Amino acid sequence: MTQPSLTTQLRRIEGAIGGLLFTRGQTGSRPTPLGHSVLSRARPIVAEMTALVTAARDAAVGAGGLRLRIGSIGSRAVTGWLGRVHARLPDTDTTIHIEVSADTLLQLLATNQLDVALVHEFDGFPLHVPAGVERRMLVAREPRFVALAAGHPAADRPVIRLPDLADEPWIVDPTADDECAALRRAFTSAGLDPRLVHVRDSTTAAELVASGEAVRPCQPTADPAPGTVLRPLHGDPLAARLFLASRPCSLPPAELDALFGDLQDAYEQLIRANPAYRAWLHRHTSPLLRVPDRPDQPERSGRPGRPPRTEPPAA
Template identity: 75%
Template structure:
């Protein structure tokens, strides 16, 4: 068996996601087919590339050796294809390629960028996985990426990628039906949701792990429901069938409310990632300022989040208190 670029991409995807299942989702493959492909690659190379366990798939020493050579090859191929496509399409002028997690802050961010850089061809790639965005950034498919990281569950940051912290500790709220018994409370305790099903996105980085860790610490074991479609998730919550974690800047869907969790057991760090030299520093500073301004506007306009900031005396967004 001769190794091809697609095989190298598969190996990198498994290493980056820490799971054959997650890598298969990222690559648009079934888990059995990726498992079979991995076994053939390992047979061809004469040794195991990953150890498999309850915590996921981790590279063996041989795996690290192969990955260290595979990543530069993939990066070069990606750059070659991108340059060829630009040349074939006659692409010219200024270009800005942005990646982002799903966030309401993105709309205001893009609006500010378009106002400041009207002659720049700006594209946006939204992905639920921050690890995927970082890989796209590392392989020169993005110029900057708005990402999030769960404390204690670090992202797989590729070599050469830097992050500038936007929000050091953003709380995660909970979205529940407006008919839920806890809907009227200013903050909801986890124990009040012990008998509710919790919706999680299986493709989101460490969301399931983070929730299970919080529940275990609280002595709880609620049922988790895997739902990738946002519309279906919103309807399940509105019907009272389940609850789900929510960003504090999220807008509640009809029939739902968003409330803080007592004690803030779930948090995330938000940052803007880039490659050194990919953009001039003044432009990177401006992009960061645009994103921060968009986020502050959302926080100031959201009564629930603003009330949380006031109650906690948080220095997270000191300018919000003046609104």
């Protein structure tokens, strides 16, 4: 949802309620006392509506066929993952739900609105995993690269140090779990205090970077926008872990294994197509380098001999 659309919708709700629900400032919006009251009463209504819709969909699926509900953070691996799932399960009604927030995806899993979800967890900022949800490790440490204009003075360097970008505005999405906090911690550790710019729209963010107005952290598998380049940061001050989260009772174990294998294949295909990320993996002797560099290497599924690492359900 764009910012103008969100603002318009909030104003309509406030008009219907007859009072101010949020105060708006430079750092975002906060509920007023009336807003807190409305939220506390609205949540059970929303939960009941969600349960009604879920039950109705379950009944429809029982009458009409199989269903698989996939959730994910924004990732280029999603397209390849879905393609593999569709090819393997052509008769299954597969849906995708993309969220910026990993916490939101975990809550959707816990409330039976999703079957599986790809989530990330920033170093130093552990996720709150709901009871009954387990995670399988996809990538133990995925670095965050930096996107900057192709004409930037630092763009020719293979690895960039944070002090080299200390005077640049950094774009962050304030709705992304802990991204802003992780970036601030990295700068504080380096003795820096750059300006952070909150931008929720990815298209606008890419254009600001390409024009040289700002830089921003990005996933190493990202596709550089026109006029931009991606570079690793020295010492990897920003990193995250990637997991496939699920509820063991939602799908048979064999199907969860197959979904995890589909996701591994999709992620490894991105590695084969990304020289900069492959170079980073070589420098860090990552186990992901079991992936051949040859783009014509046949893809695997099932991963015999490579059982996924599973974290137990949260207590």
